[in-house]
Amino acid sequence: MNRFLGKDADGIPRAEVMCPGCKTVQVKKGWNLMEKQFVCENCGVVFVPLKRLWQEEGRRGLYMKYDVFKTGTNEVVRDCFVLRPDKDPAALAALRTYAETTPNQKLGTDLLAWIREIEDGGVGSE
Numbered sequence: 001m002n003r004f005l006g007k008d009a010d011g012i013p014r015a016e017v018m019c020p021g022c023k024t025v026q027v028k029k030g031w032n033l034m035e036k037q038f039v040c041e042n043c044g045v046v047f048v049p050l051k052r053l054w055q056e057e058g059r060r061g062l063y064m065k066y067d068v069f070k071t072g073t074n075e076v077v078r079d080c081f082v083l084r085p086d087k088d089p090a091a092l093a094a095l096r097t098y099a100e101t102t103p104n105q106k107l108g109t110d111l112l113a114w115i116r117e118i119e120d121g122g123v124g125s126e
């Protein structure tokens, strides 16, 4: 399970990563988590847990990546932003904040269940 934990008090990103060798979960901190090779503190295996999650997305700004259509009318919806929490740890963190903040309790519960599902599946695993 690899999980983006958001930023700490210093504003530095943190992520929880699992060693593919011994399955130890470790918290890593820093600006270059996306491409970084980690050496497992426990078994010494070298791994790059977050590489696939970030890929090309890291270098692009805001652009129209998705066309969004309203269900029922097929009307194009502008001024919206599509998040892919299954592929993007920042989207997962945003979704968690939304789930914990929305006044719609049922929606919040459903979203938290989805988040658990994504995390159990291992974000970034094949």
Ligand SMILES: [Zn+2]
Binding pocket: 019, 020, 021, 022, 023, 024, 040, 041, 042, 043, 044, 045
């Ligand atoms: Zn290990």
